[in-house]
Amino acid sequence: MARWEVFKKDNARKPYQAVGSVHAVDPEHALHNAKNVFVRRPAAVSLWVAPAAAIFSRSAEELENQPLDPTANGHEQRYLVFRKASNRRSMTFMDHIGETSAPNGESALAQAIDQFDDKPGLAWWVIPAEAITASEEDVAEAWFAPAATKTYKQQSQYGFVSKLREGRKGAVTSDE
């Protein structure tokens, strides 16, 4: 089964972020798997999936050792640009930072590096816009809202669980 990279948007202000991958036969299947694997907790308003095979990927080290060689081969199309800009501890890889138009992935990345020069990229992905499938807006409520009500999955709901400091003991249930 093909591998699909998954991008999750946590809220209206956050960019789509690369969270990991799933295996699936087609975009709908990939989105369902993405929901089950990456949205068991709150903080998602939308998902994107893209077949891994459609991604043009370079790390900073690869770019240094093998400079890009943009050509005019291919048909001009929109590419979405993703970049990793920090080594900070994180559960996400790359952020969606914008888009560019180019005839192929290598040229798209060369342009993107010029275009998005506010921060140095530690790793880059460019993906043809047409290869990306988004979760449907009319399922957003059904897909993403229920996680927020399942508070028993939130470690914060348990407070401070300890015998050593009784006074600070958190949520204790009385159903058994």
Added chain:
Amino acid sequence: MTEEQKTAEFEERIGRDEKIEPGDWMPEKYRKQLIRMISQHAHSEVIGMLPEGKWIPHAPSLRRKMILIAKVQDEAGHGQYLYHAAETLGVTREELYQAFLDGRAKYSSIFNYPSLSWADVGMIGWLVDGAAIKNQTMLAQCSYGPYSRAMVRICAEETFHHKQGKEMVLKYAAGTAKQRDMVQDALNRYWWPSLMMLGPHDSESTNTPQLVKWGVKTKTNDEVRQEFIAETAPELIASGLTIPDPDLHQDEDGVWHHGPIDWDEFWNVVKGNGPCNAERLGMRQDAHDNGQWVRDALEAYSEKKYGAAAFA
């Protein structure tokens, strides 16, 4: 550049706290060790669903049932995060999974012990997930980007597993005589395997020095085990339970010392002779075989809609 020069540069990068990302050069041994560790970890998550999953129908309340279902779902998800991380090193989920089903790949020894009572669910959450979190928090600092990210994501969810287990055990420890007996029995059976699951002593762990040097691990097995005991033992004692180690004590400097660990038992379980090895793998194989028609149906549907191998 020679292999030595590349390795020196690689080690400098790790020294600067840079993350190694897919596409970057890495020593073959680093790649192999990571594939071994990450896939063993993934298999452990997958097999870890079994001892607890079996208790879902017997949960004593709706709340406990929902918690346990969520926890088992999390383990399935954690397996997927980890297979993803391993795949970035040039292997596929399918081949890793096949090695697991064939018994060629290892998984955590702890999951080959039976879960005999409902109290085991609490004890597994507190001790087994507690020990796992110690390890995972350390691995979240790992030099390999995809592994570290998977660990950060897992730790955030695993903390819930740990807390719900601890909450349950403390409650039963303060409960009826029957409840106390149940959790004491669970502690008697899970204490030693929980210490063992953190791996052989440093003197026996041949991989550790290299893994520490390359920033895969940032602590040794004994250091993590020591942290685990220091955090867990006082809580267990305060709960009124008895830790099944007569030699366990704290010295004047506050350092915990435990009695000898039965490493023959550990290696015997690792080698496949634990109480439940065959049963666990058998259940995974059944699940895999019984899911074949689902995979076939998905493929057929996709082929009809998009054409053959549209996304391969």
